[in-house]
Amino acid sequence: DAKTTQPPSMDCAEGRAANLPCNHSTISGNEYVYWYRQIHSQGPQYIIHGLKNNETNEMASLIITEDRKSSTLILPHATLRDTAVYYCIVRVLTSGGYQKVTFGTGTKLQVIP
Amino acid sequence: EAQVTQNPRYLITVTGKKLTVTCSQNMNHEYMSWYRQDPGLGLRQIYYSMNVEVTDKGDVPEGYKVSRKEKRNFPLILESPSPNQTSLYFCASSPDLGRLAGLQETQYFGPGTRLLVL
Numbered sequence: 001d002a003k004t005t006q007p008p009s010m011d012c013a014e015g016r017a018a019n020l021p022c023n024h025s026t027i028s029g030n031e032y033v034y035w036y037r038q039i040h041s042q043g044p045q046y047i048i049h050g051l052k053n054n055e056t057n058e059m060a061s062l063i064i065t066e067d068r069k070s071s072t073l074i075l076p077h078a079t080l081r082d083t084a085v086y087y088c089i090v091r092v093l094t095s096g097g098y099q100k101v102t103f104g105t106g107t108k109l110q111v112i113p
Numbered sequence: 114e115a116q117v118t119q120n121p122r123y124l125i126t127v128t129g130k131k132l133t134v135t136c137s138q139n140m141n142h143e144y145m146s147w148y149r150q151d152p153g154l155g156l157r158q159i160y161y162s163m164n165v166e167v168t169d170k171g172d173v174p175e176g177y178k179v180s181r182k183e184k185r186n187f188p189l190i191l192e193s194p195s196p197n198q199t200s201l202y203f204c205a206s207s208p209d210l211g212r213l214a215g216l217q218e219t220q221y222f223g224p225g226t227r228l229l230v231l
Contacts, residue, residue: 036220041150041201043223043224044220044222101146101158102172103156105153105155106155
């Protein structure tokens, strides 16, 4: 199973770009990288996902390295409301053909005024 | 409004007293899942269901049961709760998290149920 590794915590100044790294060195060819975030103890919220091309939506950008062994989530202008735990997830196909989702412990991003 | 609902949101119970946490989604999603979240351990999957009458164990299924008799509901059952099941529980659903065609689907999470077992 592909696993992900993230730093446990990061700080970012308000208004600056927040760059959250994730290593997924055992990822295989058909596995997407997903990012979710969790604010306080609310249910996790989907942010963005990608396979091998860089992706951008209204919330964030996702940069995936060419070898796909790591990725970076970019919040271009962090606000205080972006303070949350960010999870990088790789979806894995089980032997039965179904997908398994494993969350790690994520990165706690603190946006500082 | 498309949503996943859980009930109750907060529950205090005693060891051994059977309880059920309900989960319902109104998006006609095939896939549903239960997670627990504990400090320092992140989110861990308990059980998941690919469709009606099809369920499978996640990473931490011990002490839990589930059923999927209809598409919209996926209750989590604790037959004999113990203090180590004190946790924050999340239900989630997805249009299809099964076969290859569903690889791009995202999960929608409920608001969480905070359980304390004394």
